[in-house]
Amino acid sequence: MRYSHYFIPTVKETPADAEVISHKLMLRAGMIRKLAAGIYNYLPLGLRSIRKVENIVREEMNRAGAIEILMPGVLPAELWQESGRWEMYGKELLRFKDRKDAEFCLGPTHEEIVTDLVRREIKSYRQMPVNLYQIQAKFRDEIRPRFGLMRGREFIMKDAYSFDVDEKAADLSYEKMYRAYRRIFERCGLNFRAVEADTGSIGGSSSHEFMVLADSGEDAIVSCSCCEYAANVEKAESRTVSTEHADPRPLERVATPDKRTIEEVSDFLGVQASSVVKTLILMADNEPVLALLRGDHDLNEIKLKNLLDCTDLEMAGDEVVAKLTGAPVGFAGPVGLSIRIVADLAVQGMRNFVTGGNAKDLHLKNVNIDRDFTATRFADIRNVVHGDQCPRCDAGILEMWRGIEVGHVFKLGTKYSKALKATYLDADGKEQIVFMGCYGIGIGRTVAACIEQNHDENGIIFPLPIAPFHCIISALNMKEEQVRVASEAIYEQFATAGVEVLLDDRDERPGFKFKDADLIGIPLRIVVGSKNLAEGNVELKIRGTGEVLLLPVAEAVAKVKEIVDQALKPV
Numbered sequence: 001m002r003y004s005h006y007f008i009p010t011v012k013e014t015p016a017d018a019e020v021i022s023h024k025l026m027l028r029a030g031m032i033r034k035l036a037a038g039i040y041n042y043l044p045l046g047l048r049s050i051r052k053v054e055n056i057v058r059e060e061m062n063r064a065g066a067i068e069i070l071m072p073g074v075l076p077a078e079l080w081q082e083s084g085r086w087e088m089y090g091k092e093l094l095r096f097k098d099r100k101d102a103e104f105c106l107g108p109t110h111e112e113i114v115t116d117l118v119r120r121e122i123k124s125y126r127q128m129p130v131n132l133y134q135i136q137a138k139f140r141d142e143i144r145p146r147f148g149l150m151r152g153r154e155f156i157m158k159d160a161y162s163f164d165v166d167e168k169a170a171d172l173s174y175e176k177m178y179r180a181y182r183r184i185f186e187r188c189g190l191n192f193r194a195v196e197a198d199t200g201s202i203g204g205s206s207s208h209e210f211m212v213l214a215d216s217g218e219d220a221i222v223s224c225s226c227c228e229y230a231a232n233v234e235k236a237e238s239r240t241v242s243t244e245h246a247d248p249r250p251l252e253r254v255a256t257p258d259k260r261t262i263e264e265v266s267d268f269l270g271v272q273a274s275s276v277v278k279t280l281i282l283m284a285d286n287e288p289v290l291a292l293l294r295g296d297h298d299l300n301e302i303k304l305k306n307l308l309d310c311t312d313l314e315m316a317g318d319e320v321v322a323k324l325t326g327a328p329v330g331f332a333g334p335v336g337l338s339i340r341i342v343a344d345l346a347v348q349g350m351r352n353f354v355t356g357g358n359a360k361d362l363h364l365k366n367v368n369i370d371r372d373f374t375a376t377r378f379a380d381i382r383n384v385v386h387g388d389q390c391p392r393c394d395a396g397i398l399e400m401w402r403g404i405e406v407g408h409v410f411k412l413g414t415k416y417s418k419a420l421k422a423t424y425l426d427a428d429g430k431e432q433i434v435f436m437g438c439y440g441i442g443i444g445r446t447v448a449a450c451i452e453q454n455h456d457e458n459g460i461i462f463p464l465p466i467a468p469f470h471c472i473i474s475a476l477n478m479k480e481e482q483v484r485v486a487s488e489a490i491y492e493q494f495a496t497a498g499v500e501v502l503l504d505d506r507d508e509r510p511g512f513k514f515k516d517a518d519l520i521g522i523p524l525r526i527v528v529g530s531k532n533l534a535e536g537n538v539e540l541k542i543r544g545t546g547e548v549l550l551l552p553v554a555e556a557v558a559k560v561k562e563i564v565d566q567a568l569k570p571v
């Protein structure tokens with residue numbers, strides 16, 4: 001490809017509304033252009049990278065035995081009504097009517113659609129296992145689309161769905177996808193972790209997220225310093241702490257004028273935050289519940305919601321707190337209230353602790369479980385923190401990272417197949433329900449996450465497998481006969497050698513070309529200039545390491561080809 005006849009609108013200045021580096025660089029490198037909030041044009045360089053990721057995904061999905069199909073983006077409401085999800089989703093599901101006033105939505109995901117396809121076509125145990133996948137644009141009307149392709153409203157997803165005769169077979173399909181995902185993200189050159197994750201709104205029994213480690217990541221994950229354990233903080237299990245061995249001291253009322261937060265109370269009373277119990281009042285499906293946590297811990301609402309198995313869980317408003325405790329916010333405590341109490345496991349080991357006194361400006365000291373109040377139940381309802389003991393092995397500690405979710409795999413069980421009556425006849429001719437799994441990868445998000453992990457002050461540093469081109473030839477002055485002849489010759493040789501090459505033949509100064517080459521992040525650069533040519537040489541620069549090699553013209557193509565083949569060697 002010749003730069004002068006291509007379409008790479010690079011810009012020097014950083015766009016104002018871009019907050020994360022990948023968004024800034026994808027705009028500056030002319031990879032994407034915003035059409036509307038969360039909706040982007042993929043320009044040539046951005047599209048080439050997207051296609052590289054899609055092809056790696058396609059190869060590994062096919063290798064895992066999955067079969068590619070393509071489902072529509074416009075989906076009839078009926079199937080979503082059959083599964084009950086038409087009512088379940090709000091404005092995030094973009095709905096519209098066709099000319100006959102029939103209701104449709106733009107597809108955010110395709111569980112219902114693929115299950116409807118399978119319930120019509122798969123009727124025997126002999127036809128399973130089967131895994132159908134597609135690579136296709138999804139639409140989710142996010143309230144706050146941001147970070148470029150990282151959180152768009154229209155985005156390209158690979159979504160796969162597996163169908164099996166029973167749970168055991170479904171577990172095998174899940175394992176196959178899990179391994180395929182590891183290969184995909186390794187081939188994309190990403191530093192990632194597969195973490196245990198909550199199944200969220202999709203339901204199902206368990207799930208793993210594939211997280212690219214980056215400080216700009218919206219998710220918090222932990223991984224053990226010793227064993228393989230890793231989990232999204234939403235799901236990460238805390239380890240029960242040791243029990244304090246102290247005799248219960250007499251309960252004491254203590255005035256704490258206007259001291260409401262853990263910090264204010266522990267400072268005022270001269271105690272550690274870890275010897276204060278935080279009492280939170282929540283409404284679970286409109287029923288009040290008290291959550292007790294050690295003062296230095298935070299509530300994990302997903303754990304509590306799963307524990308209570310409720311649909312809605314939210315913090316009680318100030319007026320509800322006042323009504324239930326007789327005190328303003330900041331003085332709530334478990335003593336004397338007849339509301340169900342869920343206490344975190346760490347509270348179970350505490351003795352003689354401080355809590356709110358359920359009266360304005362009053363706290364209690366030396367509170368003890370069972371003597372002063374009864375907890376309905378003890379459970380792990382807190383967020384783990386950096387440094388917590390690993391819940392799996394006794395040696396490691398949990399290290400906290402920020403992550404960008406690029407993939408998510410779910411065991412769905414029979415949630416959709418039951419709702420849509422996707423059944424098959426087993427070997428005894430008995431009707432059974434199929435077991436499902438679903439598996440997603442954000443294609444654009446994978447490119448963006450790769451840039452979050454691979455950039456410097458000059459721009460993007462693409463890992464070769466997903467770079468828009470393998471090599472760029474920066475011809476310093478195409479007006480000079482020998483530079484033009486040599487550049488054209490090398491360009492032709494690359495083409496025949498199967499190296500994807502961009503020839504920068506523009507009538508621009510060298511510095512201008514070098515800045516663009518660094519910005520768009522092509523991994524290898526050949527510089528053709530008259531000075532080096534006079535000695536029969538060209539310069540090869542490795543973008544990632546900054547290494548510069550002086551090579552005889554005749555060896556340049558072979559050297560680049562060798563580096564490209566090495567980088568693309570199958571894992």
Ligand code: 9G3
Nearest residue numbers: 089092093108109140159202438439440
């Ligand atoms: C919706 C809307 C948004 C959604 C969903 C449904 C997320 C929804 C979860 C999934 C689960 C898996 C297959 C590929 C991998 C992920 N956001 N999810 O179901 F109607 Cl508006 O999509 N689906």
